[in-house]
Amino acid sequence: MSESAGSNPIKVIIVGAGLGGCAAALAMHYAGFEVTIFEKIRKFDRLGDSLGLGENALRLLARWGLHDQLIKIGNKSEDMQIRRWNDGTILAVQPLMDMAGYIGHRGDYHDAFLERVRECGMVINMGHKVVAFDEDKPSVTLEDGREFEADIVIGADGIKSQARELVLGFKDAPKSSGYACFRAYFKGEPLKSIPACAPLLEKDCVNIWIGHDMHLVQNTLRDGEEFNWILTHKDTADIKESWFQPGDMDEVRRLVVGWDPMIVAAVEKTERCLDWKICYRDPLPTWVSRSHKIALLGDSCHAHLPTSAQGASQATESGAVLAICLKLAGKGNVPLATRVYEKLRFDRVRQAQLNGEDVRDRWHTVLKTVDDGKDIDPDDVKIKNRWLYPFDAEADTYARWDEVSSIVRQELASGTITPLFDPKVGPARKLVRYDAFGRQIQHDFVHEPAVPAPTAVVG
Template identity: 45%
Template sequence: MITRLPSADFHVVIVGAGLGGAACAIACARQGLRVTLFDAVPKFFPLGDSVGFGSNTTKLFKRWGMYDDMWAISSRAEESVMRNWDGAVITVDSTLGQAEERYGHKALIGHRGQYHEIFINHCRKNGVDVRMGVKIEKYDVAKPSVFLPTGEEILADAVIAADGVKSHGRTQVLGIEDAPIHSGYAVWRAYSDSAIFKDDPLVSPLLDKDTTQLWIGPDLHGFVTTIRDGTGINAVLTHKDVADISEGWNLPAERQDILDAVKGWDPVFVRVWEKIQNIIDWKLVYRPCLDQWVNSTGLVAIMGDARGPFLPTSTQGASQAVEDGATVALCLARAGKGNVPLALRTYFELRYEHVKGAQAIGISQRTKWHSLHNKTSMKMEKELDTSKGILDSYSLWTHDAEKAVEDGWNEASAKVRREMQGSNQTV
């Protein structure tokens, strides 16, 4: 699915070198486009905790030559164990071990920071001009171009804003400041070397092999994941939160708050939170999937968290950003230089309903897990259907973003052409 252009004078500027922006850069470079990738951070460090990619994106990583590097540092977990808050096993989900058979490709779970290093390395291998420590001061959406702090103007054929939940590019697309919505929840997150649990009789059995464990209770659910042959351990706990703070704000967590929340829960889960280090309290903000991703000029578009952040329960935030990048690249290549408005509006046409549905899974999944119990007795009063596995987002694992462009381009682009002609815009 590589459509090489006859020349490399088609210049794409991407603002934001996170997982989505870097994926977009790789995909564009593979289409023969000249790519400049900017990020305000001077140097990336392998920080953070775990992130998962479903089969819908690992198929892209294989095509792009990234999969082997990612698999080398990924979890070897073959199953996910879902437990009640007291530790009783609800179900054992074998999807991780059977993903290749069911969906054609394995899923990947690993350390976000280490994966990110691989993404940036593959940007450079594919000839992307990666410029770190450069903050974009403003956009000219009519040319299009971006301005650096030095005053230098960088001209492009297309500008893609992949600059996250606080996106400045989104303001350029919408023409207004878009305030976030507090989701009413936050996540306690932590990642540690598992050596601190080596001699712990409760937790050390989890370190024998890579594993994914999920606990659910009223208004709470949490994961413990071990990766790299049990040498790293990641814990997350989603909880209700009423703090009125700025978007994306995170603070050091108070361990006692966590222990109070899981008092009486499975001793294994409690022990993890008693000892794990580097805990943060991440406030979950939310926006409905925006219904406009492309500026009125048709030359600037947003993607990933800039067009609408995903809740962690979707398990698809990173994957959908990667799919956005793949779609942008193929649409630009299909339309060709001089037809950027057609390309970017077709990208929106192809992606909007899919992304909107994927984002909604995060809300419905959380609601399902959090409303099974009587909050007073703590007894599970509703039956949980796990016949298709523990995650509703498995339904997205069959999707192929590149094939969706190949199959849908003619119809989607024809619709966009008609709309552009109807509004007297250049096609």
């Protein structure tokens, strides 16, 4: 039990019971805090499709009693194959853990998170919509007029976060990334009668076809019982952030004309899909309100591209770091905790976001200057996420607390908080580099462009 436990624990309100909110709740519970969770949805459905959890997240979740349950759900394939779009030639083979760790259905993972939160004795107040925040108390007000106070409010309320609007002081509208995903998830049984699809149904597997300005990720779960594909392509249509927009299967079939017959056969058999416009937001100047008592977490402040395969994992890390910061700062010093939290997290999260942009761009361009049948360097198409996985977010927080908290104390005393990101000029900030074991080996000060490329996206 932590120093904060006992008769007067730190009181935490979490807005949102998605994966990030649940991870934060578990981190806060294991730190000994009193946790209240509000979720506007009355009942969660099995939404979405595939989602990955890396070793960096699973290391933390194991400490919170949520590990073996997730491994049972996840894809059992050891490797993934990266293929040429038209003939299926394997360009590179890479351990699946280098991509996204264990891939499972988002809804199944979410159910496991929700169950573990409830096992720990925390009540998830479903159908409780937060309509207002008071950042000074701090408190939240529900739609029915009731107000609840705490020592800290955590906004884990997703890409359309209300809490983010309070923190920023203005509406943070989405911008088009120029890309969209057609996504499908269905029972694999209809594919079993198609000879071309047989290699995809024998056992769990992950295949990625890369082409010009497009790529398609295929995922088989439960030895062929469930099948998932996601086609990322150029799209300049109007922005509409929605998980529920129906897709046009005729358009999908047109896009994959001439592609590898193995995956085309699966697409042809697909009855329906969703059309998900990939939007992004510029990196935020802060994740913390002016009073320092409301903090953002997960998609509300650091959403990721699908190709980063780190959205849920980075949200889990953020929950762990914020809990340790609150524990070390103590009940009476929430501002110190929240400001250290955002400083500890920003650079690592930003690099994870940029990784997703990097791999997408390499997949979409590497074959443009290579003739069909010609070899390419496998390293040119591999995912570069390995450095993320050995990292221990809790251990890193303890190791860096003294250094960063000293900086934050000075900023709080002066009343001037250094922005994480300045959208007008781009930040001069530390770009951290890591070795294969996740150890920091180098840092450089770099300026990002004032108008950054697409990065922060739901995924």
